[in-house]
Amino acid sequence: MTRRDLLKGLTFVAASSALPLSLQATQTVPKVQKQTDRSKKTRVIVCGGGFGGLTTARYLKESNPDLEVLLIEQNRAFVSCPYSNVWLGGIDNLSLEDLSFDYLSASIKYGYTVIHEVISGIDRTAQTVTTNNKSYHYDYLVLSPGIDYDYNKLFPDAHTAKAVYTHFPPAMKPGSEHLRLKKAVEHFQGGNFIISVPSGTYRCPPAPYERACMVAYYFKTHGIKGKVLLLDPREKPATKAKGFLESFNTLYKEYIEYIPTAEIKGIDVEKKVLNVETFDTKSLSYRPQKIAFSYANIIPPMKPAKLIDIAGLELNESGWVKLNAPGFQSVTDDKIYVLGDAGGHPFPKSGHMANSCGHVVAKELGARTLGKPFNVAAHLPGNICYSMVNGSPKEGIWVSHSVTYSKVDGLKATSEAMTTRDTQTGNAIASWFHGVTSDML
Ligand SMILES: Cc1cc2nc3c(=O)[nH]c(=O)nc-3n(C[C@H](O)[C@H](O)[C@H](O)COP(=O)(O)OP(=O)(O)OC[C@H]3O[C@@H](n4cnc5c(N)ncnc54)[C@H](O)[C@@H]3O)c2cc1C
Numbered sequence: 001m002t003r004r005d006l007l008k009g010l011t012f013v014a015a016s017s018a019l020p021l022s023l024q025a026t027q028t029v030p031k032v033q034k035q036t037d038r039s040k041k042t043r044v045i046v047c048g049g050g051f052g053g054l055t056t057a058r059y060l061k062e063s064n065p066d067l068e069v070l071l072i073e074q075n076r077a078f079v080s081c082p083y084s085n086v087w088l089g090g091i092d093n094l095s096l097e098d099l100s101f102d103y104l105s106a107s108i109k110y111g112y113t114v115i116h117e118v119i120s121g122i123d124r125t126a127q128t129v130t131t132n133n134k135s136y137h138y139d140y141l142v143l144s145p146g147i148d149y150d151y152n153k154l155f156p157d158a159h160t161a162k163a164v165y166t167h168f169p170p171a172m173k174p175g176s177e178h179l180r181l182k183k184a185v186e187h188f189q190g191g192n193f194i195i196s197v198p199s200g201t202y203r204c205p206p207a208p209y210e211r212a213c214m215v216a217y218y219f220k221t222h223g224i225k226g227k228v229l230l231l232d233p234r235e236k237p238a239t240k241a242k243g244f245l246e247s248f249n250t251l252y253k254e255y256i257e258y259i260p261t262a263e264i265k266g267i268d269v270e271k272k273v274l275n276v277e278t279f280d281t282k283s284l285s286y287r288p289q290k291i292a293f294s295y296a297n298i299i300p301p302m303k304p305a306k307l308i309d310i311a312g313l314e315l316n317e318s319g320w321v322k323l324n325a326p327g328f329q330s331v332t333d334d335k336i337y338v339l340g341d342a343g344g345h346p347f348p349k350s351g352h353m354a355n356s357c358g359h360v361v362a363k364e365l366g367a368r369t370l371g372k373p374f375n376v377a378a379h380l381p382g383n384i385c386y387s388m389v390n391g392s393p394k395e396g397i398w399v400s401h402s403v404t405y406s407k408v409d410g411l412k413a414t415s416e417a418m419t420t421r422d423t424q425t426g427n428a429i430a431s432w433f434h435g436v437t438s439d440m441l
Helices: 003-018 051-063 084-088 103-110 158-167 176-186 207-221 241-250 306-311 351-369 423-440
Strands: 043-047 068-072 077-079 100-102 113-115 119-123 128-131 135-137 140-143 147-149 191-196 226-231 256-259 262-268 273-280 285-292 295-298 302-304 336-338 382-391 394-406 410-422
Touching: 043 051, 043 135, 051 068, 051 103, 051 140, 051 351, 051 423, 084 176, 084 207, 084 382, 100 103, 103 113, 119 306, 140 306, 140 351, 176 207, 176 295, 191 207, 191 285, 207 226, 207 241, 207 256, 207 382, 241 256, 241 382, 241 394, 241 410, 302 306, 336 351, 351 382, 351 423, 382 410, 382 423, 394 423, 410 423
Parallel strands: 043 068, 043 140, 068 113, 140 336, 191 226, 191 295, 226 256
Antiparallel strands: 077 100, 119 128, 128 135, 147 302, 262 273, 273 285, 382 394, 394 410
């Protein structure tokens, strides 16, 4: 099977899986008791084949080759969110195929088993994971299921939420949503193109700002008379603020309007009008306004993927999985490790960080299954996150994070940023993408 063959089946699979679980039709639960698949070896089940899960599965087999590792992932192809904004901007003639990989080659290369099924149950007492096909017994469980959209916080009416998702998907999960956004950009006829930044902690803080630059870049280079209205509930961009604001004001003066302190209060999906409140610093009050748009990329707040709820794991005060710092074991169950965007450590939610944490979890759990000690505090993860802001020449900015741990202060992530755009960073983005995907796949 070629990558192109895989992509043919992708749209359908991704379309159903990308829909927030709360919006999916209720699945009928078969009444027949599912047979439980057991192993003579110590078995680790990794749930979710994204950045965190793929890395953990690969490196677990390296840290303890005697383990049986099962990776359960609902999608049949891995499609990357990182680099997708560059694809959206039409830079380097990237295609969706360049962002896509098959799972089977990685599983053969690294010696684990990949199963494409949807996980619907986790029984922590019986230590089983149940899918649409059968139940699998585990000795240890690793969860890296990513995020779900929390539409309830933006549009409490489920009917409106569903309409907004259908017409203006967030494209913060790969596959179908990204294809729809790409089509919307390419066929844009002019007018306002809204991108809304979510409140709270969300997947990839720079992504909406980078996306604004890439959509504006596409408009600018294709003669499209459109304007990106970037609505942000914050006073300034959540990350790399100086570099993004400078890019908006110099590269895209006529193409991007950054609107801070903007809170979405409602939407008319049919008429394409958004009700927004912005804070007026003169009168110190909120000013309501109606914004008409031709297309909108509405990104709602986020929460851990449904699988975390299914596993019944405790969340921290910010709504992400509470973990035993500095390691990755859930405080609810020490046989369960959680990493990636669903995790509650104070790390930015990025693919690089999920990959870095996957290395640590693999070492930590590998040592545990071999009965060896392992000091997580001496193997803390790190992060670097690049954003493309211009296409000709390719220019980017970056932010990096290093993590420290002490018993008194717990885990702390400190950042350093390079906010003056340059071509060296613009060119580093492709190398980073090829590096991280080679490491996982
Ligand atoms: C537009 C965009 C740009 C980004 N750019 C960057 C970047 O430049 N650099 C960077 O470092 N990060 C970037 N990110 C962030 C990065 O994509 C995420 O942080 C990363 O994917 C998180 O990894 P994860 O393993 O937690 O989740 P994911 O990679 O989302 O993997 C979760 C997997 O679990 C599977 N799953 C969930 N529930 C089930 C179930 N019930 N049954 C079976 N399978 C299930 C899902 O199908 C999915 O494949 C970007 C994100 C976006 C949206």
